[in-house]
Amino acid sequence: MAKTSGSEQAVQATNDDATISKLSCVKKGYISDDFVQFFVRRPIKRSPIINRGYYARWAVMRQLLFQFLDADLPAFNGPPLQKQILSLGAGFDTSFFQLVKEGRIPHIFVEVDFSEVTRKKAMLIAAKELLLTKLGLEPKISIVEGEIISEHYRLLPADLRDLKDLDRVFLQATLDPKQPTLIIAECVLIYLEPHVSRAVVKWAADKFETAAFVIYEQIHPNDAFGQQMLRNLESRGCPLLGLHDTPTLESKEKRFTELGWQSAAALDMDSIYNQQVDPLDRRRIEQLEIFDEFEEWNIMQEHYCVAYGVKDKNGIFPKFGFNHREHSGSSQRSIVL
C-alpha cells in the first residue's frame, strides 16, 4: 500500500472540516440531515457566517441533485433509462442515505475518494444499524479495501489523479455510459493540479453520453480575500492547486466546453444565495442566528461558485441547471456550444 503524503492527509482532513460544518448547520436548524452525526467524532459549533455559507452550498447542490432526479425520462424503444450519480471526492457526504430516507433512490449512486477516506466511511457505515439498513439487502462491505457494493450504492477507493483508477471504478460500480448521469465534485477539483482536474473533466465527458457535471469550488484568487484564502489553505498543507487555472466564472465554464461538454454555466455563491435559493427558506434560516457580518459575508460568497457542464444531445433533461426565475442584471451566465 502506498504511503499517504502530508499533503494528501491535509486534503483528506478538509473532509472532516466539511462534515463538522454540516453537523453544525444541522444542530442549528439550517439543514436537515439525520445521518451526518454518525460521521463526526467531536462536534464543533461554527460561527453564523460559516453556518450560512454551508447552508447556501447545501441548498444549491441539493436543488441541482433534485432537478436531475426529478427530470422525467422520455420513453425510448428498449430498456427504460435509469439515473446514475457519481460523486468524486465524496468524503463523508450523506446524500445517499438522505435520498433513501426520502424515497428518491437513484438506480446507482457511486462515491469515490482516497482509500483512507473510503475505509473510514465503510467502517462508520458498518458500525451503524441505521446506515446499514439504508443499503438494502446483503450489502458487500470490505473495511480493509474501503469498499461497499450494495443494490443501489457503491463506495469505492480511487485517486482522482489516476484515470486508470477511475476506469476501474467505472467498471466495478457497473456504471453504464448510456444512462443519464450526474457527476458531482463538491470542493474537490480545486485541490488537483490543473492538468489533472482537466483530465477528470474530459474523462467524464468521454465516458458518459448524457450527463451533467456539477462542481462547487473557489474563485478569484487575485484580490485581498482570494490571496488570504490561498495562504490559509497553503499553510494547512492543502494548497488550492487549481485556482489560478480557473480563477473566474468564465474560466470554470470554459473548462467544461473545451473538454467535451456541450454547454456550461457558472454563478458565484453570492448570486446563488440571492437568486437561486428558495426565498422562503432563506428567510427562515436568516432568523436562526444573530448575523451582522454582511460585508464579510458578501465578499466570502463572491469567492465560491457552482459551475456545471451538460451533455444532453437527446434533450433528456432540458430543464437541468440554475433556475431562471429571478435573476437580475448580468450575473446569470452560460455558454452553449
Ligand SMILES: C[S@@+](CC[C@H](N)C(=O)[O-])C[C@H]1O[C@@H](n2cnc3c(N)ncnc32)[C@H](O)[C@@H]1O
Ligand atoms: C473538501 S472535501 C469535500 C468532501 C465532500 N465532497 C463534501 O463536499 O462534503 C474534499 C474531498 O476530496 C477528496 N479528494 C481530494 N483529492 C482527491 C484525490 N486525488 N482522489 C480522491 N479524492 C480526493 C478528499 O479526500 C476529500 O474527501
